[in-house]
Amino acid sequence: MKLSEVAVEARGLVKVFGQFHAVDGVDLHIPAGGIYGVLGPNGAGKTTTIRMLATLLKPDGGSAKIFGYDVVKDNHIVRQLIGLTGQYASVDEKLSATENLIIFSRLLGLDNREAKRRAKELLEEFDLTEAAKRPLAKYSGGMRRRLDLAASLISQPALLFLDEPTTGLDPRTRIQMWNTIRRLVKNGSTVVLTTQYLDEADQLADRIAVIDRGKVIAEGTPDQLKAKVGTASLELKLSEDEHLHHAKGIIQRLLQVEVHVAGNNTITAPMQDPEVITDLLLALRNARIGLSAVSVKSPTLDEVFLTLTGQQTQPNYSYEQ
């Protein structure tokens, strides 16, 4: 049997908790293969959406299909196609890594010998062999996440949901986790991951849906999303601050935009066409204004996100590198 080319097709998904519309009409179209990022701040409805797609919660409205199978009507089939790594470790704290993996394998129908073999394979793959016999209570956050991910891979599911797979991990472990996720996709799985880290979505995802207050507010490739902000951004650092006013005038005249002054010698300005930079630098040279640094950047997803969600900022939206 051949699976549909569309991994997830959700139409108008709604979940209401009391008065609160946690998910308020989410549409998703996720093609098979590759990594799909669901990006949004805390409480945006990411986890609730994933829980509905993974058959853990019944939608209050709308519908969703996983490879063409309805998450409510065909829930048993859907469960055979997916793996889920929840936000909170979905493994048994009191048991060891090996025991956890063996129990999940046996539940999935492997016999005792196969289950032991599969557990051993996965522990090796995820570099957990040395800690295999220890109870999980003694594991670090990174080890626990790795075990969690390993447990989701026992049945080699066609679609893997990762709910904030790197939240709370230190930067080094985070990069290890990214590499692991990339490797999974090479083996043909489809990965849907939620994150509140913009750089994570940018680094990993082929396509991104931005969710805020239970709704998808933008969707596309990372580049498309960046293009929505429409401009590159220019940053100039003057070597002497007394020219600041003069330089500001020149830039405003050439770019035809409002410029911003940051600190006492830095000027930033949005730019439609990066080509103008040549004219600008020449003009500054002719005016004998010295520069200590120049940069032209595509806008970061941070900027995209802030533009899309209407500039609201919360302290822990972005991740400090």
Add this chain to the structure above:
Amino acid sequence: MNNNLSRTISPALTVQQSLVMAYRGLLKVRRTPEQLIDVTLQPILFTLMFAYLFGGAIAGNVHAYLPIIIPGILAQTILTGSVAIGVNLRDDMEKGVFDRFRSLPVARIAPLAGALIADAIRYVIVTVLTFSMGYIMGLRPHAGIIGVLEASCLVIFFAWCTSWIFAFFGVIAKTASGVQGISMMILFPLTFLSNAFVPVNTLPKPLKWFAEVNPVSHLVNAIRTLLEKGTTSNDFWLSIIGALVIMVVFSFITVKAYTRKAA
């Protein structure tokens, strides 16, 4: 991998998955043996306490009281021990690992049935300790070891079936302490307002009526008959049928409650 998607789970697979979950329960008991403290201390303590406290008053002396009190204590402590399933299930279900069980293509009843099967070890401990205490204090049932074994099987079966009641509370309650509260409210009247400790004919009329229809009284009578005469009385069959009805009804509504929120 994907060419054998199935729509249903066969009964054989359901049983197998439940047994895997029971294995998980037993592993957890081995890791945290302290969860067996209640079923270890209670039979010892209660048997000593009640036998010496009531023995003289009710039966003239402790020795004559033993054939009455041991089946009573056994029924009471084993039912008290079965309450823990609700508390444990509630605790367990709040952890992330239950999300994984829910997301696996596994029979919905398996995580519940597995926990209950593993709990049978608690009932075996209660039974062995209560009869051992009885033996030490001088109980010598006329039906001998066979009678003791038959009574043990009956009471363990009964406790297992009724533990579905507390599993149900465990699934629907919001907190573990809530489960404990509700369960005790049910358990106390059921075990004390029966013939477990005192002869029913000393009770006032309404209480007497309740004690006579109380399933715990039938269970206690069935145990006494098995121990003394080695025969199965009407009470035996009533206990079995009652337990089966409880199990069928409560396992059904427990699984319903467990899957209610999920898709």
